[in-house]
Each structure stands twice: as C-alpha cells, then as structure tokens.
Amino acid sequence: MKSYTKFHDLPLAEPIHRAIADAGYTLPTPIQSAAIPALLEGRDLLGCAQTGSGKTAAFALPILHRLSAAGRPAIKRAPQALVLAPTRELAAQIGQSFREYGRYLPIRSTVIFGGVGQYAQVQALNKGVHVLVATPGRLQDLMQQRHVRLDKLEIFVLDEADRMLDMGFLPDIRRIVAALPSRRQSLFFSATMPESIAGLADSLLTDPLRVAVTPVSSPVGRIDQRVLHVSQEGKRDLLQRLLEGDELHRVLVFTRTKRRAESVSRQLRADKVRADAIHSDKSQNARSQALHGFRTGRTRVLVATDIAARGLDVDDVSHVINYDLPHEPESYIHRIGRTARAGASGTAFSFCSPLERKMLRDIERLLGDAIPAERAGEISGTAPALSTKQAPRKPTAATPHKRRRRQRKQTV
Numbered sequence: 001m002k003s004y005t006k007f008h009d010l011p012l013a014e015p016i017h018r019a020i021a022d023a024g025y026t027l028p029t030p031i032q033s034a035a036i037p038a039l040l041e042g043r044d045l046l047g048c049a050q051t052g053s054g055k056t057a058a059f060a061l062p063i064l065h066r067l068s069a070a071g072r073p074a075i076k077r078a079p080q081a082l083v084l085a086p087t088r089e090l091a092a093q094i095g096q097s098f099r100e101y102g103r104y105l106p107i108r109s110t111v112i113f114g115g116v117g118q119y120a121q122v123q124a125l126n127k128g129v130h131v132l133v134a135t136p137g138r139l140q141d142l143m144q145q146r147h148v149r150l151d152k153l154e155i156f157v158l159d160e161a162d163r164m165l166d167m168g169f170l171p172d173i174r175r176i177v178a179a180l181p182s183r184r185q186s187l188f189f190s191a192t193m194p195e196s197i198a199g200l201a202d203s204l205l206t207d208p209l210r211v212a213v214t215p216v217s218s219p220v221g222r223i224d225q226r227v228l229h230v231s232q233e234g235k236r237d238l239l240q241r242l243l244e245g246d247e248l249h250r251v252l253v254f255t256r257t258k259r260r261a262e263s264v265s266r267q268l269r270a271d272k273v274r275a276d277a278i279h280s281d282k283s284q285n286a287r288s289q290a291l292h293g294f295r296t297g298r299t300r301v302l303v304a305t306d307i308a309a310r311g312l313d314v315d316d317v318s319h320v321i322n323y324d325l326p327h328e329p330e331s332y333i334h335r336i337g338r339t340a341r342a343g344a345s346g347t348a349f350s351f352c353s354p355l356e357r358k359m360l361r362d363i364e365r366l367l368g369d370a371i372p373a374e375r376a377g378e379i380s381g382t383a384p385a386l387s388t389k390q391a392p393r394k395p396t397a398a399t400p401h402k403r404r405r406r407q408r409k410q411t412v
C-alpha cells in the first residue's frame with residue numbers, strides 16, 4: 001500500500017484539512033496513515049490500537065469525508081454512522097472529536113449515554129443526526145423505545161472492544177449488530193486481541209484491512225519528570241522563577257483546591273503572566289473561554305483543579321506543574337499525561353513541600369521509580385533545565401535521554 005507522510009497527501013475534503021490544521025496536527029500518526037486511505041475506499045478495518053495512537057481521528061476523518069461526499073441530509077432518528085464506545089467519558093470524547101473535525105462540514109452528530117436523563121438525547125435524535133456516538137446500554141434502551149433505528153446505517157465502529165467485553169457488553173453488542181443492515185462498512189478497534197475478541201471481529205468484518213500499532217512508549221515514559229523540594233511559602237516565588245524560562249510556553253498548573261487555583265492565577269496576573277483559572281465554581285461559559293484562550297495561546301498558564309482538567313484535551317502543553325501534589329497518586333499520572341501527547345515529549349515539575357513528602361512517596365510507588373529531584377534553591381530563571389543560559393551543573397540521577405537533553409540545553 002502507498003504510504004502517506006503528510007495530511008495533504010490524504011484525499012480528504014478541504015474543510016476537513018482546514019479543521020485538522022486548526023487542531024494543530026502536522027503529520028498523521030501511523031494508524032491514521034494506514035487506515036484513512038483504506039477507509040475512504042470503503043474497506044472494513046481491524047485495528048489493534050490504544051488510546052493515544054490517534055485512532056479516533058483515524059476513523060472520524062474518513063467517516064466525515066464519506067458522509068459529506070454522499071451528501072444525504074440527516075434523517076430523523078436514523079443515523080448513518082454509529083460509533084459504540086464502552087464508557088460515557090470515551091463516548092463524550094469521540095463526540096467532541098467529530099464536532100472538532102467536522103466543524104466546517106454540515107454533518108450533525110450527537111452522543112448518547114446512560115446515567116443522565118434521556119430527554120435531551122431523544123430531542124437531538126428527533127432533529128436528525130448523521131453520526132451517533134453511543135454506549136451500548138443507552139442505545140439499546142432508546143432502540144427499544146423506538147427513538148433510534150439503525151436501518152439506514154452505513155458505517156459501524158466498535159471502539160475498545162476488549163473493554164466492552166470486560167464490562168459484560170457482549171450480549172448488548174450482539175443485539176445491536178443484529179439490527180444493522182448487512183451491507184455496511186465496519187470498523188473494529190481493540191487494544192488487545194485475545195481469541196474471544198478476534199472471534200467477535202471475524203463475525204462482524206468482511207475482508208478487513210488489519211492495522212496494528214504498537215504503542216511507541218507509554219506516554220509517561222516520554223515525560224521528563226522532576227521534583228522540586230520547596231517550602232509551602234516558597235511555591236509562589238518558585239513558580240515565578242520557572243516562568244522566566246521561555247521554553248515554558250504552554251503551561252498547565254495544578255492546585256488541590258478551587259480557591260488555590262483562583263489565587264495562584266491571580267498572583268500570576270499580578271506578576272504580569274498571562275494566566276487564567278479553570279475549576280468547577282466557574283460557569284461553563286467562563287471555563288470554555290479559559291480553555292479557548294489556552295488553546296489559542298492567548299493564555300500562557302492555565303491553573304486547574306483535577307476535576308476541571310478531566311477530559312481536557314489540549315495538545316502541545318509544554319509543561320505541567322504540580323503546584324500542589326495530588327492526594328490520589330493516580331491523579332499525578334493523569335495530570336502529567338496532559339503533556340507529551342501524540343508522540344511529543346514534555347516536562348512535568350512537581351513542587352513538594354515537607355508536608356507533601358508522603359504523597360510523593362505514594363506517587364513514586366505507583367510509578368515504580370523515583371522522580372529525579374532538584375533543590376528549589378538551585379533554580380533561578382537561568383537554571384539549566386529551565387532556560388538555556390546556565391553554567392553546566394552536575395547531573396542528578398537521570399536516565400540517559402534526560403542527560404542528553406540537559407547536555408544539549410547547556411551547549412546552546
């Protein structure tokens with residue numbers, strides 16, 4: 001098969017290229033290069049890929065292209081493409097991707113999932129949608145109530161099939177598939193491919209293109225992590241000094257509480273840093289504005305709480321700063337995972353006051369490794385890790401790639 005290296009080589013409609021450019025993507029990921037041409041030709045696909053591989057765009061872009069090229073209007077209650085996802089978070093994220101990539105196209109999509117009232121979802125279906133993203137339980141409910149029918153379906157995507165099976169969705173999937181037209185394009189994604197999954201894939205797909213992308217490295221492995229030991233009162237000053245480095249151009253700062261998020265962002269603005277805060281006390285509108293400012297680069301530093309940052313999808317975050325360490329060690333991994341997205345590298349600094357040492361130990365236990373430490377006193381706006389002007393210093397215990405990075409920074 002021809003191998004593509006640039007988005008412009010992919011025969012996608014111009015409005016889709018424009019949306020990709022808006023998203024800031026320059027090169028397709030391996031699964032996108034392999035899958036998009038085949039999907040545009042109408043082939044079935046069996047993808048062995050995890051979140052982080054860019055699989056959502058790998059299916060969303062060709063679906064948007066095909067539906068817009070067909071030019072059929074949205075039909076009341078009868079979607080033309082269906083994406084099944086195991087959890088509401090994933091469904092919401094996929095829905096967001098369709099909106100983002102389809103922003104310049106007259107293609108309508110909606111997301112339905114359980115745990116919330118169905119009224120708004122039924123209304124959206126009644127208005128007519130091209131693309132329906134759904135969790136299996138709610139989809140079945142609405143099918144039984146005749147709010148959705150699948151007889152006009154042309155493209156079916158089953159995402160994270162292994163998780164679906166783990167969650168006991170197999171009977172639901174079988175019933176949903178039984179309601180699909182037999183003439184359709186089917187896409188099947190799973191992070192793992194044990195026999196039970198391969199069997200299910202076989203029953204759904206016809207002569208599929210098989211694409212397996214091995215994870216490049218776990219995202220956490222690509223992040224340069226440091227702990228900075230500092231007193232509680234010294235954190236403000238330390239943050240200010242770090243921000244003197246130009247490399248810190250899109251910075252996500254995490255605090256433990258909403259009040260602290262507000263006060264840190266206020267202090268930063270007082271110090272002439274373009275900063276904003278995002279937390280659950282802010283209106284949806286204010287949060288969207290804060291996020292938009294951050295995405296577009298108008299805001300350099302976004303200060304967030306864990307809850308507000310959940311599901312926050314911003315690419316190209318250069319640095320994550322844990323102003324406060326989280327109580328839950330898992331939150332640390334979610335936080336730092338906001339940098340080093342889609343194959344890029346990134347840096348995460350964690351401020352650790354004497355009272356937070358236990359949290360640090362819990363995080364390190366979860367990581368199975370110590371995070372290299374630097375004393376805050378050694379850091380100034382010209383420190384080696386933070387800008388390019390510092391005199392060489394003795395490397396701390398660091399992995400070879402970190403050492404190389406430091407050496408490179410010291411020589412420029």
Ligand code: AMP
Nearest residue numbers: 025027028029051052053054055056342
């Ligand atoms: P996914 O594996 O679909 O969950 O995508 C993971 C992340 O990669 C998302 O934040 C996407 O916005 C981002 N992404 C997808 N494709 C690309 C690309 N070609 N270049 C840069 N980022 C991408």
